[in-house]
Amino acid sequence: MNAPPVHTTHSDSLVAVRNAMKLGMSLLGTWAVALGIKLVLPRYLGPTDFGVVNFAENFAAAWFVLTGFGIDTYVRKEIPVRLEHANEFFGSVYLLRLVASAALLAVIAGVLIATGRDGVVLRTVLCFALGQVFFTSNNTYAAILHASGHVNGVAILNVVAKLVWGAGIVLGFLFGRHLEVVGIAFAAAEGVKAGALAYLTRRHVALPLVWNPLALKTVMKASLPFFLVALSGTLSNRIDVTIIEFLANKTEVGWYGAATNVAGLALLLTPLIGWVLLPLSSRAASRGEEELLIVTRRSIELILSIAFPVSLMLMLGADVVVALLFGDAYLPAIPALRTLSGMFVLTYLAMVATTTLVRLERSWYVTVVTLGGVVLQIALNIVLIPIVGPKIGDGGAGLASALSVITSEVVITVALLAALGNKAFDKRSISRLARTALVVGAVIAIDRALVPEVLALGWDVRLAGALRVAIDAMSYAVLVVLTGALDLGELIGFIRQAIAQKRGT
DSSP, rough: OOOOOOOHHHHHHHHHHHHHHHHHHHHHHHHHHHHHHHHHHHHHHHHHHHHHHHHHHHHHHHHGGTTTTTHHHHHHHHHOGGGGHHHHHHHHHHHHHHHHHHHHHHHHHHHHHHHOOHHHHHHHHHHHHHHHHHHHHHHHHHHHHHHHHHOOHHHHHHHHHHHHHHHHHHHHHHTTTOTTHHHHHHHHHHHHHHHOOOOOHHHHHHOOOOOHHHHHHHHHHHHHHHHHHHHEEEEEEEHHHHHHHHHHHHHHHHHHHHHHHHHHGGTHHHIIIIIIIIIHHHHTTTTHHHHHHHHHHHHHHHHHHHHHHHHHHHHHHHHHHHHHHOOOOGGHHHHHHHHEEEEEEEEHHHHHHHHHHHHTTHHHHHHHHHHHHHHHHHHHHHHHHHHHHHHTTTHHHHHHHHHHHHHHHHHHHHHHHHHGGGSOOOOOHHHHHHHHHHHHHEEEEEEHHHHHHHHTTOOOOHHHHHHHHHHHHHHHHHHHHTSSOOOHHHHHHHHHHHHHHHOOO
């Protein structure tokens, strides 16, 4: 009889790296399509019409976070170590979501009509809302597959869904410039993905559609802190657009939407943290707190080694990126993009800290902190937009919202890291973070020194800006290796080991 497999933090980490690479490749595929649409759409529609689409997408998503119930985080926390548990509650959650979704569709329509939104806005929002019905269930299906380690199908479907979405938008606009097309394409893509994910999930887990009120009550109670955290996160990402639309105008929403579309590049790793890190930390925590803390520290190092350069290049190259991607009509988006680009290092730190605190049974602390951050962000938006908007002029409302976002993110991140204390960092990670900070400061100084030198070449402003950013990127790459802020050999070696173990398996 074969001996049972021995699981260690290192072997689990290798599995997590392989899954991260698979899902990461699918993310690159989805971003290739999504960026092709999200970066072309603003230029094609113009700031005002794009503002309508951006408002519709964010308004619908902000409402439908209510149907998430925090189940996805609960799944990633519990299912990796007891897969059959999903059968006890999935059917009840699914049926409850159907009822809640029908009610939300009616509420959304009522709110838009009562506030005097026109027919185009109403129809576009409702199309996105229908897509959110599928999107919410898709997240739970995917969470179960991630937790069970079956990620191949999810990786493929991520790309397929984005292709359907992109093709739907293109075909729709060929038959007329109707803004509703973007929402219809989103709903169609998520519907296709829902059918495929339901089939894939049931190949590994039965998931009967059975009403089990006792199991539902137990899971909903356990998921409540996760739900409040998810609610906070979604409102933090979505509510600013709604406030800008109500306090300013659709054009400001369009400029701010262009900035957030580009800034979203820095959040490319966000899904991987939830998909991979939480199941990995669950297995590590089952072997003891010290194993969990090792995963936390190394995860912070790896994630920040990628987040720092992306955020830095977005900040330094905001003027170049906005001009090249969207044209002069979107130049008012530059201040918001510069401000938002600095937020994502904080976001990644907060996400890793949240994952660890959840495993340390500090979920309610995370909930209180994140809810407080959202309240602060909403309050700052309401106060700053009427003040900064008129003072700055075009793009002022977006800048005010970006300032509100980054302020609340600083408060949240500091509070979460304070709860972990010295558990989040050791001498090695502190040393590397300090070296990275020095490199960031050096590159900023190089960039400022390059501005007059590059302009003196007499080139086109955009070409000169692109040259400046390219030199910044090369400077960062060289300095981060020379200073030891990034151990390139260690990173490559770990990835090779993960691939080698996969081949051996």
